[in-house]
Amino acid sequence: MTNKSPRKPPLVADKRYTSGSRKTRKPSVTKTRKTPQKAKPAPRKRKTTRRKASGGGGLIGFFRRLIGWFLRLIWAITWRVGSVVSLIIALWVGYIYTTLPDVTELLDGRARGSVTMLDRNGDVFAWRGDQFGGVITTDTVSPNIKNAIVATEDKRFYRHFGVSPRGIASAVRINLSEGRGPLSGHGGSTITQQSAKLLCLGDPYDPDSGMSEAEYESDCRRGTLQRKIKEAVFALAMEVKYTKDEILTIYMNRAFLGAGARGFEAASQRYFGKSASNVSPAEAAMLAGLLVAPTRYAPTNSLTRSQNRATVIVGLMEDQGYLSAAEARGARDHPAQLSEAAAERAGGYFADWVMSAGPEYFTRNTTEDVIIRTTLDRRLQAAAEDAMQYVFENKVRQGSKAEAAIVVMSADGAVRAIVGGRETKVVGAFNRAVQAKRQTGSAFKPFVYGAALDLGYSPLDTVIDEPFCMNIPGSGQWCPKNYTNNFKGRVTLADALKDSLNIPAVKVSEKVGRELVRQVASQFGLESDLAAGPALALGASESTLIEMTGAYAGILNGGSAVTPYGLTELKLLGESEPLMGTEGGIGERVIQTQAAEELIWMMEKVVSEGSGRRARLPDWQAAGKTGTTQAARDAWFIGFTSQYVAGVWMGYDDNTPLSGVTGGGLPAEIWHETMVRVHEGLEPTPLPMRGPTGPVENWDGGTPDNRSGGTGLGGVVDKVLRDIFGGGGNRNNSGNQNPQGSGDR
The missing domain is CATH 1.10.3810.10 (Biosynthetic peptidoglycan transglycosylase-like)
Structure with a gap:
């Protein structure tokens, strides 16, 4: 039986694919039904949408794309430059790393060393350097x-x-x-x-x-x-x-x-x-x-x-x-x-002096750490500072710009205290006790009489205090006067020193010889150029306070020269053996012991009876000498007990004359206040002095002894000396020139 419907079933593939696509044997139902194949157009739509959102058109889109380009450029440059810089820094760090030494080599990088100063008891009182x-x-x-x-x-x-x-x-x-x-x-x-x-x-x-x-x-x-x-x-x-x-x-x-x-x-x-x-x-x-x-x-x-x-x-x-x-x-x-x-900072001036006087390569420019033991007595330093402050607060008019300085030392020249000015808590300040050279005035006179006593003259020898003039070659007539403008007639050498008379001092200096006086003063430690003329006897020469105090220490110790010193031992930190010891102390003899002891006897009269009475101490014998220069530009008092020597200077830094101040005034009072404090707790001991012995000579005439006068050659010498020094007792207040350095009361 034949089929009446010859039509074949429709093929889907035929409708979907071209003839070139029919190589597939059999269409797959699964593939034809997959969702992704149906959704393929969707991604294309999203892509199209993204281009639109990015401003694919218009002016705004252009600027956005331009900014984006710049940002991408900057980022590209930045990370590249950053990488290069990082590499350079890393290399730099690495190089420095290779040069860094072991840490132990970096702990002490000082270019100079330090100086630690100890007082006489071994306690630290000052530091210098790094x-x-x-x-x-x-x-x-x-x-x-x-x-x-x-x-x-x-x-x-x-x-x-x-x-x-x-x-x-x-x-x-x-x-x-x-x-x-x-x-x-x-x-x-x-x-x-x-x-x-x-x-x-x-x-x-x-x-x-x-x-x-x-x-x-x-x-x-x-x-x-x-x-x-x-x-x-x-x-x-x-x-x-x-x-x-x-x-x-x-x-x-x-x-x-x-x-x-x-x-x-x-x-x-x-x-x-x-x-x-x-x-x-x-x-x-x-x-x-x-x-x-x-x-x-x-x-x-x-x-x-x-x-x-x-x-x-x-x-x-x-x-x-x-x-x-x-x-x-x-x-x-x-x-x-x-x-x-640290609180006291005691001895600021003292430490400065030690630094300036010590060897430079172990003090001012040391590259080592140095330990210096000194002669400083901090109790005495405080005593001197307190004394100065007391006098200026209670006896000096408020607002005064006058300055003062104090030095205290032992008879062998060991300096125990230095005050270089009214401001005591200082470092590196001008030290008037050490750096200021000033005329000494009548404080120089002990060296005149010391020279005479060393020649065998007696403190009781006499000289006439009367109007007196000298012709000085190249300068004319010179007529010194006394501070009071009065004349006392015939006086002993002891009284002449006690009352600080100028005429007798000049006569004694001329009689024993200026060169001998200059030699005695120089050997006692006055290193400055000493005056060449007759005003030498009146302190026309300049000196520092520490030199003058050291020279008086030489008188106290029996007539031997003294070099003031503050350093007793210097060693390096960590070392047990010192590199150097004391540089100073007692030196060669200048005048005989008897002459020194007689001079002390004369100087004791200055304090107990004469121009230095304000310096007297309770229970202690004291000897010293006042000094006031011309126009009162400088006022001094220097003296000693059996234990200590102290010197005081007062004046203005610019040489302005002091008002109503002489060496026997405020300087003597500062000396008194200092020494009262210095001697607290000490048992009084007498001065090593000796009263006058032997025959007495009237230097300006009278009964001669075996040192001058008489008949023959001695009589001729006596007549010449009498012509030089005068032989009368005239007390007229004559004289037409001021002395170069006046005596004081």
Whole structure:
């Protein structure tokens, strides 16, 4: 049976595919029904939509594409430049790393050494130069110091990599808000950066560079951008080379903390008299407070200001958990106090004198740490300072600009105290006791009479005090006068010295010979050029107070020369054997012992009966001499007991005449106040003096003895001398010129 419907079933594939696609044997029902094939147009729609959203057309789209291009360009440049800069910094850090020495070589970087001075009892009283107390580490130093430094200077020290971007940004913000440049003022430096600065970025000081050490350090602390970049790179290298504790060790040993102290050990010794390993929280806070401004906050300059700064540091330590509330309260209630030596700063003038008199290579320009033992007696130093202050507060008119100086020494020349001016708490000031050369006035007269006594004359020999003139070649007639403008007639040599008469002093000087007087004074230690004319006898020559006091010490010790000295032993720190000993003391004999003892007897009359009565001491014999120069520009009193010699000078620095002051006035009173304090607690002992013996001579006529006068050659000499010195007792107040150096009452 045939099929009546010859039509074949329709093929879907025939409708969907071209004849070229019919290579597939059998269409897959699964593939024809897959959703992805039906959803293929959807992605094309999304793509078309994204192009539209990106601003494919219009002006806005153009600018957006342009900005995008620039951003991609900047990023491409930035990461490439950043990579290059990072590589350069890494290489730079690596290079610096290779140049950094072992940490032990960086702990003492001073270009000069230090001088520590001890008093006669072996206690420290002064420091000079750059003091370095010895190496300390984070293990040996007190934890209080570590904590105070970190709390004050860099609280993130143990967490950053050497540079703190947050700290720098904060510092820039503060500087700008305060109206300064971004790099002026607050620096935002980490402890590592500060250590790099202390190391001067690895560039050591060269004394031959033409820069002083102060200029070198100032140059190292410049705040330029270039310097800051170098500092940051150096700090990164230090962080790679050293541990955090090693960096902190460098910082603690090299930081300058005022008053010549380099490092926390030196500062602790300087201010508290103890090691940095034993400081309290209050003391550690005071030391850390010095880091920001060592000179301003140095407790030796202002203890109150330093304590106030330390209170701020205590607060920081408490806030950061280094101190409990109770510990912080205790530190505030009991602030740090200076050691006795630091508080007194005794012997400022004395220390300056020792530094100037000692060998330069072990004092002023030392590169070593030197220990000098001295003759200073701090009790006597305080006595002299108190005496000067008492007189000026109670006996000198308020507002007076007059100055004064005091020297106290033993008979062998060992200087016990020096006050170089009214302002006693000073360092490096003008020292009037040592540096000021002034006319000595009648204080010179003991050397005139000492020369006569050494020739065998007696204190009871007489001379006529009367109007007297001399013709001086090239100068004409010279007529000295007494301070009172009166004349006493015939007087003994002892009375002439006691009352400080000028005419007898000139006559005695001329009789024994000016050259001999000049020789005696020079051998006793007056090194200045001595006057060549007859005014030599009246103190027309200039001298320093310490020279004059030393010369009087020579009289006290029996007539031997004395060289004032303050250094008894010098050695290097850590060494047991001294490099040098005493340079000074008693030297060669100048006048005989008998002459010296008779001169002391005469000088005792000056104090007990004469022009120096205001200097008298209770229970103690004292001898001395007043001195007042022409127009009262200088006033002196120098004297001694059996124990000590003291000299006092008073005047104006600009040579203005004193008003109503003579050597027997205020200088004698300062001497009295000084010696009363100096002799407290001492048992009185008599002066080594001897009364006059032997025949007496009337130098201007009268009964001669075996030293002049008589018949024959002696009579001729006596007549010549009588013509020179006069033989009458005329007491007229004649004379037409003022003496060069007046006597005083």
